[in-house]
Amino acid sequence: MPLSEQSIIDFLKRTAAVGPAVEVGIGHDAAVVRSPAGEGLVLKSDQTIEEVHFVRREQPLELVGRKALARVLSDLGAIGARPIACLCSLALPDDVTESDVHALLGGLLELAKRDSVSLVGGDLSRSPKGIVVDVSALGFLEGRAPMLRSGAKAGDLLVVTGPLGGSREGWHLSFEPRWRLGMALAASGAVHAALDVSDGLARDVHHLCRESQVGARIELGSLPLRELAGGRRATIEQALQDGEDFELLLAVAPDRLAGLSKFDRHRKELRLPEETSLSLLALTAIGQVTAASAGVVAVDAKGNVTALPPGGYQHQLGA
Amino acid sequence: MPLSEQSIIDFLKRTAAVGPAVEVGIGHDAAVVRSPAGEGLVLKSDQTIEEVHFVRREQPLELVGRKALARVLSDLGAIGARPIACLCSLALPDDVTESDVHALLGGLLELAKRDSVSLVGGDLSRSPKGIVVDVSALGFLEGRAPMLRSGAKAGDLLVVTGPLGGSREGWHLSFEPRWRLGMALAASGAVHAALDVSDGLARDVHHLCRESQVGARIELGSLPLRELAGGRRATIEQALQDGEDFELLLAVAPDRLAGLSKFDRHRKELRLPEETSLSLLALTAIGQVTAASAGVVAVDAKGNVTALPPGGYQHQLGA
Numbered sequence: 001m002p003l004s005e006q007s008i009i010d011f012l013k014r015t016a017a018v019g020p021a022v023e024v025g026i027g028h029d030a031a032v033v034r035s036p037a038g039e040g041l042v043l044k045s046d047q048t049i050e051e052v053h054f055v056r057r058e059q060p061l062e063l064v065g066r067k068a069l070a071r072v073l074s075d076l077g078a079i080g081a082r083p084i085a086c087l088c089s090l091a092l093p094d095d096v097t098e099s100d101v102h103a104l105l106g107g108l109l110e111l112a113k114r115d116s117v118s119l120v121g122g123d124l125s126r127s128p129k130g131i132v133v134d135v136s137a138l139g140f141l142e143g144r145a146p147m148l149r150s151g152a153k154a155g156d157l158l159v160v161t162g163p164l165g166g167s168r169e170g171w172h173l174s175f176e177p178r179w180r181l182g183m184a185l186a187a188s189g190a191v192h193a194a195l196d197v198s199d200g201l202a203r204d205v206h207h208l209c210r211e212s213q214v215g216a217r218i219e220l221g222s223l224p225l226r227e228l229a230g231g232r233r234a235t236i237e238q239a240l241q242d243g244e245d246f247e248l249l250l251a252v253a254p255d256r257l258a259g260l261s262k263f264d265r266h267r268k269e270l271r272l273p274e275e276t277s278l279s280l281l282a283l284t285a286i287g288q289v290t291a292a293s294a295g296v297v298a299v300d301a302k303g304n305v306t307a308l309p310p311g312g313y314q315h316q317l318g319a
Numbered sequence: 320m321p322l323s324e325q326s327i328i329d330f331l332k333r334t335a336a337v338g339p340a341v342e343v344g345i346g347h348d349a350a351v352v353r354s355p356a357g358e359g360l361v362l363k364s365d366q367t368i369e370e371v372h373f374v375r376r377e378q379p380l381e382l383v384g385r386k387a388l389a390r391v392l393s394d395l396g397a398i399g400a401r402p403i404a405c406l407c408s409l410a411l412p413d414d415v416t417e418s419d420v421h422a423l424l425g426g427l428l429e430l431a432k433r434d435s436v437s438l439v440g441g442d443l444s445r446s447p448k449g450i451v452v453d454v455s456a457l458g459f460l461e462g463r464a465p466m467l468r469s470g471a472k473a474g475d476l477l478v479v480t481g482p483l484g485g486s487r488e489g490w491h492l493s494f495e496p497r498w499r500l501g502m503a504l505a506a507s508g509a510v511h512a513a514l515d516v517s518d519g520l521a522r523d524v525h526h527l528c529r530e531s532q533v534g535a536r537i538e539l540g541s542l543p544l545r546e547l548a549g550g551r552r553a554t555i556e557q558a559l560q561d562g563e564d565f566e567l568l569l570a571v572a573p574d575r576l577a578g579l580s581k582f583d584r585h586r587k588e589l590r591l592p593e594e595t596s597l598s599l600l601a602l603t604a605i606g607q608v609t610a611a612s613a614g615v616v617a618v619d620a621k622g623n624v625t626a627l628p629p630g631g632y633q634h635q636l637g638a
Contacts, residue, residue: 003411003415003416003417003420005443007417008409008420008424008443009443011420011421011424012424012428012438015424015425015428016428016431016432016437016438017428017431017432017435017437018437018439019403019404019435019436019437021403021404021437022404022437022439024439025437025438025439025440026438026439026440027440028440030440031404031406031439031440033403033404033437033439033457035354035356035358035360035459036358036459036461037354037356037358039354039355039356039358041354041360041457043404043406043439043440043455043457044406044440045364045406045408045440045441045442045453045455046408046442047408047410047442047444047451047453049410049444049445049446049447050447051447052410052444052445052446052447053444084338084340084352085338085340085341085350085352085362087350087362087363087364087455089364089365089366089408089453089455090327091366091368091371091451092322096322097322098322098326101322101327101330102330105327105330105331105334106334109331109334109335109336112335112336113336116336116338117338118335118336118337118338118340118341118344118352119331119335119344119345120337120341120343120344120345120350120352120362121344121345121347121349121350121362121363121364122364123364123365123366123453124324124327124328125366125368125371125372126368126371127368127371127449127451128368128369128370128371128448128449129447129448129449130446130447130448132366132410132446132451132453134364134366134408134442134451134453134455136362136364136406136408136453136455138352138360138362138457140354140355142355
């Protein structure tokens with residue numbers, strides 16, 4: 001029987017003892033732990049593995065290192081935290097060179113510097129096969145309430161922060177982690193639930209609906225489709241299934257959506273740099289949250305309503 | 320040219336930008352980051368990898384999972400932090416079974432529960448070969464000053480917290496991470512420098528001397544030697560070279576050593592459980608800190624002084 005990610009998560013939820021400092025544990029984009037003084041600390045780790053997430057001789061290791069950090073910054077952004085520090089655990093096979101290692105870590109450190117995230121430690125080891133990078137990060141909530149996968153309410157608008165689909169053609173290595181936007185959205189108080197779209201929109205809508213115990217209605221004609229090389233655009237099917245978009249999916253109170261354009265006010269309050277411009281705020285409503293009994297459905301341009309299965313990338317870990 | 324751990328650490332120290340929140344970064348047993356309110360947060364990750372750190376069919380996966388967490392608790396203890404939460408990133412090859420995964424995570428969770436450390440998240444992925452576990456942990460300093468590798472002064476006593484050598488015969492899988500003792504030692508203010516002995520005493524003495532810019536004189540006759548199966552004891556050579564002892568090596572102000580036996584007072588102040596008994600406090604003085612110009616030397620029972628090379632496990636990452 002193949003090992004599924006969900007069965008392991010369920011085992012951990014059943015078995016793990018959770019202490020009083022833990023506000024948000026297993027099952028969300030990131031965890032929230034309260035410090036002794038009550039400060040909100042956010043933690044998350046993400047692995048980037050050769051032959052699973054990248055091919056060494058096909059993708060520049062600078063971009064692999066950048067992605068290894070960007071993935072975890074995206075998770076911190078989905079919860080509304082400011083990323084502060086990261087650890088990098090690196091397992092290296094015998095066939096890597098010093099310049100491979102410098103390229104990979106150089107790419108990671110360049111993004112870290114740009115985003116004011118400090119690499120403060122980690123671990124180095126041999127790997128029996130393939131490069132394994134695991135980046136864990138610490139973020140601060142600074143008084144903001146975390147945005148979780150739970151909390152969406154029937155009647156909320158479903159909103160994405162950028163185009164979807166076709167990420168494999170390049171965006172998955174160069175994507176912009178939406179942590180500044182995530183901080184501003186969390187500060188606004190208008191967002192009831194959030195996650196970052198990594199498994200494909202269809203599957204991630206199901207994640208959000210399961211944790212919030214709601215249904216969803218996705219308007220296929222409203223999906224923002226990524227521009228690809230040669231003047232092509234991603235298809236609706238790609239937007240639903242491809243994954244690694246790393247845009248945020250939000251459930252927003254409908255009367256609050258218009259107010260979210262006041263991002264510039266939040267930017268100043270949050271001490272974000274000027275170059276974090278309004279252009280980051282490309283919010284697109286793609287549907288509504290419904291009652292759980294209505295399930296997860298898609299509506300096409302002609303008004304036809306069909307069930308929307310999770311699809312997307314199935315995390316199967318065993319053979 | 321083989322890739323050495325030190326050359327990668329040196330690259331990171333040269334290249335990484337360090338933000339104002341970072342109090343202790345790359346190169347110590349764990350990192351210290353200050354929260355917005357000034358609380359001391361401690362971070363560390365450690366990898367435990369099949370074919371590098373363990374053999375799947377020779378060592379029970381429960382103990383491998385336990386070790387994966389215990390290693391990072393040992394690092395947090397060396398700096399004086401109370402471990403609070405951890406993340407587990409797990410990469411699984413196609414040939415693992417559900418019971419393998421439950422055994423490994425079960426062993427980790429049992430220690431986590433015993434030590435009141437909450438597993439709050441992590442990441443799951445396929446591995447191209449071998450199980451890769453990376454545990455990262457968050458600890459709180461609660462107002463204590465961190466114990467670092469730097470800070471040892473000529474005239475300090477060098478002290479270890481338990482017997483050394485022969486860890487490979489079993490202790491490396493069942494060792495007791497000294498975090499409670501580390502907290503008490505940090506609270507005492509008597510410790511000028513500390514690290515956990517993972518690379519072998521000889522190599523770790525050199526680590527401490529390099530970071531503190533001091534020399535050391537090790538009395539070989541004073542080394543506490545581990546009791547092994549069949550009434551044997553570890554040899555002095557094993558105590559110097561084997562590694563994975565996970566005892567703390569401390570540089571202690573000589574007039575403060577006797578006072579450290581008042582551990583029970585610290586235990587209550589630190590809200591540690593009763594079973595954290597005085598028996599944990601098996602401090603053994605094994606030498607003195609000297610001026611850097613005196614180098615690192617060993618003194619045998621006859622008073623002969625010889626240079627003590629680092630030896631121990633050489634972290635060579637390349638072929």
